[in-house]
Amino acid sequence: MKAQTAAHIEEARRLFPHTKKIAYFNSASYCPFCTPVREAIVSNVDQRVAAEQDDSHDAFDVADELRGIYAKMIGATKRSVGIGLNTSHGLNIAAFGLPLKKDDEILVSDIEFPAVIYCFKAAAEARDLKMKFIKSHDHCFDIGEFEKAITKRTRVLALSYVQYFNGFKNDLKTIADICHKHNIYLVVDGIQGMGVEPINVRKFGIDVFASGCQKWMLSPQGCGFFYLSDEIREKIKPPFMSWLGVDWKMQFSDLFHYDRDYFDSAQKYEFGYYAVLNLMGMKAAAQIIQDLGIGNIRQHNHGLIDRLASYIRSNSFYQITSSMESLYRSSITTFTCKDVKGLHRELLKDKIILVNREGSIRVSVHLFNDESDIDKLIGVLEKFAKDK
Ligand SMILES: Cc1ncc(COP(=O)(O)O)c(C=O)c1O
Missing domain, CATH: 3.90.1150.10 (Aspartate Aminotransferase, domain 1)
Structure with a gap:
């Protein structure tokens, strides 16, 4: 070094x-809070206590900056990144929004963190899909077993970047290559690697990447981001929609318009107004990671x-x-x-x-x-x- x-x-x-x-x-x-994160949050609290100025637009600016920072960290474009509520937010966009048909198969590992399992389990029930478990070996994801589990109906592999309980980092590049060969979407829960293990979602060929920021990203609990590849963004059917998925061009004084266009970016899948205190903490934290x-x-x-x-x-x-x-x-x-x-x-x-x-x-x-x-x-x- x-x-x-x-x-x-x-x-x-x-x-x-x-x-x-x-x-x-x-x-x-x-993570424990560092002083810059604490100060960013406290200063926003103080601003709200004083209530002297309308600072409601600040959050939009910070969210925009953060999309850019996170995009750079994962090798993506800003328009493919959205601010999330947590890891589950991005995983649910995939589980309920990917273009899948009845009886399509979702593969997950048998040693996966529950955040990955339950959203796909619920989606399988709601959408008539099938979920299959891939056998692990020595508490690690086994690429050979993954290949054996693939059938003509396999459409999704949902997987952690790094296993939460033993730190095993999956070889995402090799796994993504197999996925593409078989026309399988690769959905990655990145939370245990984000901020400490470099990743390039475009080079690796990841379709959906979701991460909370409360762990290695040094941010408050209950915040995160998601990445949707250009191809996926075109194909996803919105599993939910909020009024801020619509592009108001920052004009909020005249809202009786119900024919506005959705954002033509991952921002479309953000969910209502931001947890602003978290957002301020996320920015302070992201700057430390980015600087180092x-x-x-x-x-x-x-x-x-x-x-x-x-x-x-x-x-x-x-x-x-x-x-x-x-x-x-x-x-x-x-x-x-x-x-x-x-x-x-x-x-x-x-x-x-x-x-x-x-x-x-x-x-x-x-x-x-x-x-x-x-x-x-x-x-x-x-x-x-x-x-x-
Ligand atoms: C692999 C993994 N995914 C997800 C989560 C958390 O999910 P969420 O951010 O949706 O609460 C954790 C830990 O809390 C985790 O270890």
Whole structure:
């Protein structure tokens, strides 16, 4: 990593007050607020308390800016990106809006996060579609099993970019190539990779990409964005519509017009007025990620994970349960041992915040973590293993 970037990441740590007291490794659940996010939200609250000016247009400007920022982050055009309520927003556009016919098949993995499953399950019931599960191997999505599951009726594969419980990063490029060969739409839940694992939706050939921003994107809970490829936008049947899916040309003083055109962009699928406080937080957070660069953040995170992994490998009491191969690794690492629950309790006692998922300790490493956090974690691991 260039010295310049390392200095920036060090500076970024200072933006997170929690780092003075705790070692936080739970960004895969949700992020702590940094000072710029807090200030952006508080300043908007103060503005509303004062109520001195009509600032209702500010939100439209910020939303527009954010569409551009997110588009750049994922290699898309601004018109293909919409501001979402969460990850589920984008997934539901796909589940209920993709052009599918009775008995068409949707494939999902058998180790998928429920956000991906339930919207397609409901869509399958409502639209007379079939949902089929792809068998995983070693808790990872298996491309061979995916290919075996494809039939003439398969039209959709819905999949996480990074698996929430073990950090396995799917090889989306290879998967997308298979999808295109068989005329299958690829719908990606990007939340566990967005902000830490580079992605280029157009180069990869992803049709729909949905992400909340409350985790690695450092934003408040209950916000996100979605990407709809140009081809999909043309084909989608609106599964819902809000008055702000219509292009009012920012003229809101004369609304008795019911024949206005919808936006000719992903904005058509946004849902009513914005959660403005969230929007302000999203912008402050996105600027930090953008300034540091997702590739640099990834490198920083993986460097810290390597430090942890080399300790874990040196102590036979522990076993790594996530992939460390460069193609499949992410900013989430998991490991197990005898008495995971007991270890989790000890870690929390020492103000090391992380979770226990599916029998492993899940360590989510982000830009505000540094070697001192990792060493604190290793210190507890060392003591716990000795006491057992
Ligand atoms: C893979 C994955 N998808 C989706 C979500 C959340 O979905 P939503 O943003 O719709 O609440 C999570 C975690 O909360 C997740 O880990």
